[in-house]
Amino acid sequence: MYRETQILNSNTIAPTTARDLAMDEAGAGLVINVGPQHPATHGVLHLVITLEGETIKKIEPHLGYIHRSIEKMCESLSYRQFIYVTSRMDYLSAHINNHGCVLCVEKGLQLEIPPRAQVIRVLMDELTRIASHELWWGAMAMDLGAFTPFFYAFRERETINDIMEETCGTRLTMNYMVPGGVMYDIHPNFQRRVKDFIQLFNSKIDEYDDLVTGNIIFQNRTKGIGVLSREDAISFGCTGPVGRASGVACDIRKLYPYEVYDKVNFDEIIETAGDSYARYLVRIKELRQSVRIIEQLIDNIPEGDFQAKTKAVLKLPKGEFYSRVETARGELGVYIVSEGGTTPYRIKFRSPGFSNLSALDHMSRGCKIGDLMAIMGTLDLVIPDIDR
């Protein structure tokens, strides 16, 4: 029967490595395609999974369904223009992507950023991080079969989106960061609304714990699932909550502080178990740390300019510039090679999702299909971030 369905539904790809050939010769495995349209992949990720019964033997990610070659596009855009494109990479942490880009451009221009702009940037980053983790929390619970958390998460996320809309003008792809500062000053209501949100949010996190964290079914679904050891996490280049759940200290905000991150108090959350539950806990605890950062900064926004004076046409000197920021998913690297012109000669975005995805096969071998959803959910993959 397995053989028969496999032949009839045969849209598998030819085996390429010796490892795969060995498996094919043994005749083991039912190959199923998860994606590119599948409820659990949250985007157009295509996973070719070889199963034996319900147990996963091999996962092969096929990427590129949303590859827009942003790196190539950026080569023809000026240093002001290319920032907006990066909002479309990891669209959930659009602010932080933009931040990485402007940091890199500013490094090249050797611009001094006004303190007010720095604080605003950090505030926006942390709000984005909360919004991103909210969406992750809802979507992950939905992957595991609980639908209701999604709506609770979106309720709080909506508040952040409204704040963003008021100050930045858009809800998702803000393009608020410009080289030298931010595009506008914050809205007069901004501080009040953020404070209201923080107050509301603190009470809601406990509700999240009641609904999902403590739930016995959830714990059984995630504990000990998809274990990634510390060595593997480093070798696979896993960063962000995925790396930190495996015990790797990889928070760029702590290691290589940018803007005012070295002046605020917050903890880098590190768990050592490396399983899905640890990744979950890291993100949930990070929510509280983000709240802590916002609480410290919201009343202390220094007066002054929100934008440094820059030339109308920006030209980076010849050379190479690299900036690293911590997005909600991990380390984003922006590598600009400049030939001295108005457009970058080559841009490379080192996206966190790409490296995290490469560990998926390693983590999920021997797990059940149901576990794959827990692993993918806690990896928090955003497909445009992987494909770029």
Added chain:
Amino acid sequence: MTKDELKEHITQFQPKAVFEETGEWLNVQVETGDWKPVAHWLRNGVLQMDYLFCLTCIHWPTAGKTPAAGNTADEGSGGIFMMVYHFTSTVFRHVLVVKVKLTSDHPEIETVSDIWRTAEFHEREVFDLFGVRFLHHPDLRRLVLTDDFEGHPLRKDFEDPVNMIKL
């Protein structure tokens, strides 16, 4: 470790290495043939570069032609590919950028995916978008583009009259 210490260690292991210090981090250029032992040493040697956080390639289509770039006979006419590896160590927290120059005619380099597993995907991406061949890579196929795609889009001389609009 400071830049000078890094430099000292690298020179001890690889006297031929060329250094460049203009950027934020220490850049070192090694020969294609020396790359694999250097990579092994970087990972397991005294520097303990266990985290490869960025792997990419830059194409200079005309660099080979200009005499300023040190054009030699074997470099051919098609310019160069520069492989760029960004390393850091989770123990010492120092960053090192390693560059390997490849000729456009034979863009081939030894894989490092057996040393840093993240390189497996990154090298597939570079193979896909630049056409650099990684020797002994376990699964060198196109990653983001379709298998029958012609050309390598991130090369500077790539032309696609249908999908690329010149502004």
Added chain:
Amino acid sequence: MFSLETITNSIQQWLYSTFNPTMALILECAIVMLLVIGLFAVLGLVLVLMERKVAARMQIRLGPNRVGPRGMLQTAADTLKLMMKEGLTPDGADKFLFNLAPFIVMIAAMLIMAPIAFAKGFQIWDINIGVLYVSAVSSVSVIGILMAGWASNNKYSLLGAMRSGAQIVSYELSAGLSIISIVVLAGSLQVSDIIASQQTGWWLFRGHIPALIAFVIFIIAVTAETNRAPFDLAEAESELTAGFHTEYSGMRFALFFLAEYINIFIVCAIGATLFLGGWMPLHIGNWDDFNRIMDYIPSSLWFLGKTFCLIFLIMWFRWTFPRLRVDQLLSLEWKYLLPISMFNLLLITLIAIMGWHF
């Protein structure tokens, strides 16, 4: 006082006085058939709307509110849409089995309707092994699901069907054991006898803690048997897209969908009959005035009220819990529910023999 029993009796008398007995029986069967089909349609509409409304309220939304007053006609509109849609059959499918499967599931659901007492004296067939009949027929639906998964020639469907098979077969055990514990207490397999035995109080309260445990296990087991979240592994949207009915569309999909809701109604009706006294009003010991007021509420309302309370409970589960994994599902059954219910059955038997219940 309004009673369905008098209506049914007068119809029967009229039939037998007007036609010869064979004809009357045939006509009776036809009426019952029509009623069952009508009940199916109404239940489908009501339960789907109820599910959506309950889900919406728990998820801080409004739910359907556009079609009809307060969205009442939403499911009717959905049904109309599904009926007008093309029913696709995949190319590689086993056409005969593929088309048969939804009907098997549906018919199995219809058959269980027979011994359920909807009100006092309002029952299609008071078979003397009613409870046994129910648990026997309810396992037929797994054949339909396996058939659907197999015939679709889709790997997701096959996986879903296999999961469903394993799940229903194992959960049948603890559901059966919980049913048996009530049979032991009531001393009869006949549904009307079981209800009559709860004249003085419901078994849920009269059987001490063991009856409560049996009730909890029964609810868990039937949730699993009807493939409802958190045991909806056969469908498991995020894993297997739609599980065994991935390839179904149009009215055939609607039949699966309807059968799911009918099954919920049936298992809740059985739960209400066994543990909550069916149509029996709530009576409390010697409070005669209270008991008399309770008697004024029609028995059909008592039955439906209890059933819908249980349905609400099952919906509440669905919108709260994450899904179990397939091996956890089975270990829950074999390592927890089954041993507990076996031990529990022993206790109940002891209670029944010693007459310790109230």
Added chain:
Amino acid sequence: MFIKEYISDVFKAVSSLLKGMKTTGSYFVRPKEIITQQYPDNRAHMKLPERFRGEVVMIHDENNEHACTGCTACELACPNATIKIITKFDTTPEGKKKKALDTFVYHLELCTMCNLCVEACPTSAIKMAQTFEHSVYDRNRLLKKLNQPGSKLRAGVE
């Protein structure tokens, strides 16, 4: 003690499940918490913040005058070639020829609302409007001409 552990496991599990049910159940009985916005119905009192970027519009005053000199700064700033400025040559009263705006072509279908054109404009002639219901049946209707017919450059704007 195996039995004791077993029972406490079951007890803990059930209580964690009940905790979750309490959360959803409490929302069920509090319809005030419902956050649904019934969109087309609340159009009248739905107010978008003034910075919201819906589409690019050109500011015209009551005399049907705008501030656009046709300098094409916005066209250069736009990353997607959304804006195309067609210029003409006006003759000033002194008889000199002067470059002026003829048509401000705006492709709404290409626009990503990045606000770079508004930032680039030296005379603040364009701004972002708060409209957002842009769906149309014909794609051509997304191609807009921003300067109103008969409008001219406000005096004094260079």
